[in-house]
Amino acid sequence: MQLSTFLFLVFLALVFLIQQCFPKKLCWIWLLAASYAFCAFADYRFALVLLGVTLAAYFMGLLIARAGERRYKRVFLWTGILVSLGVLFSFKYLNFSLNVLEDLLKLLGAPRDLPVYQWLMPLGLSFYTFQVISYLLDVYNGVIQPERNAGKFALYLAFFPKLISGPIERADHLLPQITRPNPFDYQKFVAALLRIFWGFFKKLVIADRLAVLVGTVFGSPAEYYAPQSLLAVLAFSLQIYIDFSAYCDIALGAASLLGIDLVENFNLPYLARTVTEFWRRWHISLSNWLRDYLFIPLNFATRRKKTSIWLPVNILIVFLVSGVWHGANYTFLIWGLLHGLYQAVEAVTLKWRTRLEKRFSSGTKGFLFAAFQVVLTFAMVCLAWIFFRAENIHVAGLLLRN
Numbered sequence: 001m002q003l004s005t006f007l008f009l010v011f012l013a014l015v016f017l018i019q020q021c022f023p024k025k026l027c028w029i030w031l032l033a034a035s036y037a038f039c040a041f042a043d044y045r046f047a048l049v050l051l052g053v054t055l056a057a058y059f060m061g062l063l064i065a066r067a068g069e070r071r072y073k074r075v076f077l078w079t080g081i082l083v084s085l086g087v088l089f090s091f092k093y094l095n096f097s098l099n100v101l102e103d104l105l106k107l108l109g110a111p112r113d114l115p116v117y118q119w120l121m122p123l124g125l126s127f128y129t130f131q132v133i134s135y136l137l138d139v140y141n142g143v144i145q146p147e148r149n150a151g152k153f154a155l156y157l158a159f160f161p162k163l164i165s166g167p168i169e170r171a172d173h174l175l176p177q178i179t180r181p182n183p184f185d186y187q188k189f190v191a192a193l194l195r196i197f198w199g200f201f202k203k204l205v206i207a208d209r210l211a212v213l214v215g216t217v218f219g220s221p222a223e224y225y226a227p228q229s230l231l232a233v234l235a236f237s238l239q240i241y242i243d244f245s246a247y248c249d250i251a252l253g254a255a256s257l258l259g260i261d262l263v264e265n266f267n268l269p270y271l272a273r274t275v276t277e278f279w280r281r282w283h284i285s286l287s288n289w290l291r292d293y294l295f296i297p298l299n300f301a302t303r304r305k306k307t308s309i310w311l312p313v314n315i316l317i318v319f320l321v322s323g324v325w326h327g328a329n330y331t332f333l334i335w336g337l338l339h340g341l342y343q344a345v346e347a348v349t350l351k352w353r354t355r356l357e358k359r360f361s362s363g364t365k366g367f368l369f370a371a372f373q374v375v376l377t378f379a380m381v382c383l384a385w386i387f388f389r390a391e392n393i394h395v396a397g398l399l400l401r402n
Helices: 006-019 024-042 044-066 070-107 125-140 150-158 171-179 186-219 226-257 275-281 284-301 310-326 330-348 350-359 363-389 393-401
Strands: none
Touching (some): 006 024, 006 226, 024 044, 024 150, 044 070, 070 125, 125 150, 125 171, 125 284, 150 171, 186 226, 186 393, 226 363, 226 393, 275 284, 275 330, 284 310, 310 330, 330 350, 330 363, 363 393
């Protein structure tokens, strides 16, 4: 069930109305049942996968907290992480890994056809896998205490407004709200409805219309020339932002109706003056997750190595992971690599760029310089979007040639 459908509105209305009949302390039980119904509606097997990952993470969290020695805590931590990553790999990356192995064997002169597994991608798997990892790491590091109530922990992972497209919630933000949801407030109710319908408008009226143009050109790039190709790339940059932010508007509005505030995920990203700033404004929950649970640990691990090469290397690693997280295809790897390269260069040239910005920090020159930075950043992001949207490297190459 997509968030931008009439069926979802009916489902949300029923969940909201029935929730009002529950005592506040028991609302989480109804929301858990509704969330699993939402997941099972797509495919009952998706709910079973979600339940399996939930149980593994729940018990590993308890074992981490109860373990006396740090080495045992580490064993339980990595067991939980590897189980969740193993499930993600099996459903999302196994076929891609086999394709990569096939390509390597061809390059080595030993071609071989490897099997392809026709598995469905469980609903929201990429999102709740990251939630599991952040939860286990936070318990391990003593940031939070493990959730003792298995049902509330299950709702933390399964809460249906954020299941499909995020945002990626943290346990210390969402779990307390599950126990104590916000009371009904008329002003928040109206604001939530307006946000939901604004999300519908963005998705159905704007993003889906842009998708027609984008799909036409990206589907047959050899038939078009530079103006049409450029227009399609610009249209896609708008489509993906409007589409994704529309889903987040619906998700945040729906969650607010049910008494839960989710984190904001977008903040005018195309007004960013650098790609680094772009990622502080785009898919904010993912950017913060990558920063806190991957980039900072990588920097900490390399802090004693007396060379400046590790900062750009760590940035590249983080955004290669980001690319792979978004999709199992060479094009997503290149998209992540481009964003990593952009930010690695920005990190290396930070002092020089800071001096340059000081020279053009006021008056008309300051405005024009800022506008130049915004346009340049947008152009760099659009270039990377080609690989994000293209079905394969060949299609991306044709568009770049155009």
